[in-house]
Amino acid sequence: MAEQTVVTAAPRPYVVPVHRPQAQQPTPPTPPFDAPAARRMRTALGMAPEHVAYGMRSSYGLPYVTPDLVIAWERGTATPSAQELTALAGMLWCSPGELIGAPRTLREHRIARGLAPEDVAHAVGIELLAYVRMEEAGEWRGTDRQSAALADVLDLSLPDFITVTGRNGRLAELLRSAVTTRWQAYVRPLGKLLPLDRRLLEDVLTEMHADYQGQMVATLSWGTAAAAAGSGEAGRDYLDHIVENFWSTVETITD
Known part of the structure; x- marks a missing residue:
């Protein structure tokens, strides 16, 4: 019987994968x-x-x-x-x-203060995992006491606090309605949303309502289509920046 020669393939070398920092988990x-x-x-x-x-x-x-x-x-x-x-x-x-430029989120404010997640979680009295989930979702769900502690540990101004706790959307909604209709009806809901004196809110809404309505009618008296378009554009821009206009008016009145 003829002798058979068995040829086996050389073993493949094991390649160790190399992960650059940019290719790691998101x-x-x-x-x-x-x-x-x-x-x-x-x-x-x-x-x-x-x-x-x-x-x-x-x-x-x-x-x-x-x-x-x-x-x-x-x-x-x-x-x-x-x-x-x-x-x-x-x-x-x-x-x-x-x-860091102007911090926008809860996470950015924490980093700007040089704090670890566990530092903030401990300071506000929340479990670390729960805090991290809030930070990742961008949705603050703490109690009033925890919210006050958060503002203290991150040294948040009131506008920053409203932003990081996810209240900007509701604030903008109420302010748009206030300046386009009767502002008096929105003092109470805004007072529930913001820890501001009622009289201050009334003064701010009075001024903002006058500003918006003034922009809408200032050039309409000219009676031209171009004037109407310009007035509408100014009004839309005012509403698009309603939250910034609100805080600017608060600062002006309280100075």
């Missing part, structure tokens, strides 16, 4: 980064991008940070993650809040 949206501030602070310290990158690699365990990445952050072509922002702030001897 992360929450990054905070609004103030790129010019980062460059200004680095320059004031007399540091080059190479120094910042080296420090972030050696002191903060971010081995992928290069001088080019630091430059990209400063030019606004890339945005640091929350972890990178904290490390960058450490290298620039500043708080994370000094590298």
Whole structure:
């Protein structure tokens, strides 16, 4: 019987997958980064991008940070993650809040204060997992006592507090109705939504109602189609920015 030769394939080498930081699990949206501030602070310290990158690699365990990445952050072509922002702030001897634009969400306000989720959860008396879920969903569901503690630990102004607790939509709805109809009917519901003195609310609504109605009729007396269109455009713009107009009027009256 003829001898048979069995040929076996060489074993395939095992390839260890390499995951870049950008390819990891999805992360929450990054905070609004103030790129010019980062460059200004680095320059004031007399540091080059190479120094910042080296420090972030050696002191903060971010081995992928290069001088080019630091430059990209400063030019606004890339945005640091929350972890990178904290490390960058450490290298620039500043708080994370000094590298953030105007915070918009609960998470951004926490990062701006340099706090961990567990710090806020403990301060307001909420379980960590429950707080993290609220932060991720962008929906605050704390009690009045917890809300007051939240405003204190994050040093929130009243407009910021209304925003992060998800009340801006309802505020805008009530204000639009107030300036387009009889404002007197909306003092009470606004008083339930906002911790403001009733008299102050009345003064603010009186002024806003007059402003809006004035914009709507100011040019209509000209009796032209162009005037009517311009008046309508001004009115729509006022309603689109109704919340900003409200806080601006509050500030003007209380000054």
